[in-house]
Amino acid sequence: MIQFEYVKPSTQKAAVNAVAKNANAQFIAGGTNLVDLMKRGVTAPQKLVDINGLPLKEIKKTPGHLYIGALALNSVVAGNNLVLQHQPLLAQALASGASPQLRNMATVGGNIMQRTRCSYFYDTVLPCNKREPGTGCSAIEGYNRMHAIFGSSLSCIAVHPSDMCVALATLEAVVMVSGPGGDRRIPFADFHRLPGETPHIDNNLQKGELIVAIEIPDNNLAKNIHYLKVRDRASYAFALVSVAAALQINNGTIEKARLAMGGVAHKPWRLFEAEKMLVGKEATMEHFKAAATLAMTGAKAFEHNTFKLKMAPNSIMEALRVAAGLEV
Ligand SMILES: Cc1cc2nc3c(=O)[nH]c(=O)nc-3n(C[C@H](O)[C@H](O)[C@H](O)COP(=O)(O)OP(=O)(O)OC[C@H]3O[C@@H](n4cnc5c(N)ncnc54)[C@H](O)[C@@H]3O)c2cc1C
Ligand code: SF4
The missing domain is CATH 3.30.390.50 (CO dehydrogenase flavoprotein, C-terminal domain)
Structure with a gap:
């Protein structure tokens, strides 16, 4: 059995510090992706930092934006009146993702951070540059029905699996993060990465940075x-x-x-x-x-x-x- 430590901080700062100071610590939110990855042996964090004690569930209209906290559940966001009124495309995308049970556990932050569903990434017996850099890509010569047709590299041809993120890209959302170096805002287009020669790095979040919320700028794109x-x-x-x-x-x-x-x-x-x-x-x-x-x-x-x-x-x-x- 793999042993790991579990903590549930009550402040954002404590959560950020707990991950920033331990190379092998990870945040956990709904657990719908991370727990699967742990059970399959794809990842083995020494420490899980449960962020469900943080007040990050709020959905509100601010001047010029719709603000959605990182812990808002996918099902809650999909059915929220402000989302339906101002950004119904996001609601449609969320409602098409996963199953009702999963949407009731999955969070906005976790959805953005979810990892690829390439079957070789989950199969720890076979080479995969994303799971184990330098081992090779089993999908290029393997069964690649689900894989990329744009932006792939000789190292990885996987796709990002999220529905929500496709709508957030269209709506030019901003990802608000808080880390050991302070707070910053990342335009959605700059958040996820193409594989290049470093397919093990999915996105531009730095170690210890926590997604706090997303903001969607007002637009005339509800009709x-x-x-x-x-x-x-x-x-x-x-x-x-x-x-x-x-x-x-x-x-x-x-x-x-x-x-x-x-x-x-x-x-x-x-x-x-x-x-x-x-x-x-x-x-x-x-x-x-x-x-x-x-x-x-x-x-x-x-x-x-x-x-x-x-x-x-x-x-x-x-x-x-x-x-x-x-x-x-
Ligand atoms: C059977 C199945 C079918 C699915 N089908 C779909 C589908 O059709 N469409 C779709 O879009 N998705 C689908 N999903 C994926 C699902 O949407 C994700 O598993 C879910 O959104 C992850 O959210 P979570 O809160 O459970 O994340 P977790 O599993 O808790 O975490 C996932 C990752 O995000 C990190 N993380 C979590 N919160 C934060 C934060 N605030 N800041 C920084 N890092 C954070 C964690 O450290 C971890 O690395 C499916 C999943 C399953 C199991
Ligand atoms: S496509 Fe990417 S995730 Fe899939 S086997 Fe190749 S390197 Fe791994």
Whole structure:
């Protein structure tokens, strides 16, 4: 049996110190990912710092932002009136993730920090650069149906599994963190990393830094939105491909477009060029098709995920169609 120490600090400072001062300590929130990783032997922290005693559950409207505490449960956020009113895209994405039981345990901070679902990462017998740097990537020549088509490297082709994060990328959320060096705000686009040669580092959080909250800047993106998730079964499954689409449309013309994809890269994949292309255009399927084609520039599939090269642009078009309220 693997022994570990468990502490439950009552202040943010004590929690941060407990992780910052021990190379082998980790925060635990809902435990829905971390406990699985521990049971499978993928990670073995010496110390678990339970953050559930901290007052980080608040959801509130502040001038210019929607503020969501890191310990707010995924189910609570998905059903919160402020979220539904101001950022319904986030609610849609959350409601599509995992199962009701899991959403009742999973927290916002834990969702952002969840690790890849690449099956080789969980299989401690096989090489995996993310789990054990320098051992190799079993997925590149292996069964890579769930894997990336954008931004992969020779070291890792895994994808980030979160639905919530795809919506947060689209909504240009800011991650508010507190660490041994003080507080800082990380724009969502800069939070997660591409694998490069260091796939074991998922994100730009420093040792001991605690996610305290996220803030979503006000926008006019509550009306024409859609989160589309394509998966193997509807009850619960990770996305093969997902799209978060948000449009601001005035008299049929697109004034603002935001798009991101999940299930296709090591981080939520923003479609900046497609967004730019759509601005000023009529909201028509012809323009949505052109945006989807542009979004696929640079896509690269592996042996078992070539289907994503078709599924991804089709999903972009469908998400935009529903967001714009166009008939089939
Ligand atoms: C069967 C199953 C199906 C799932 N399906 C989906 C799905 O379809 N879509 C989807 O998006 N997700 C899915 N998930 C993943 C689920 O959303 C995550 O497990 C969950 O969001 C993690 O949150 P948690 O609070 O339980 O995190 P924990 O397991 O407690 O922690 C996860 C990681 O986050 C770190 N952490 C937690 N809180 C903080 C914080 N505030 N600051 C810094 N670090 C922190 C921990 O140290 C740990 O490394 C699924 C999970 C399971 C088990
Ligand atoms: S894709 Fe990444 S996580 Fe999966 S086996 Fe390769 S290195 Fe490991």
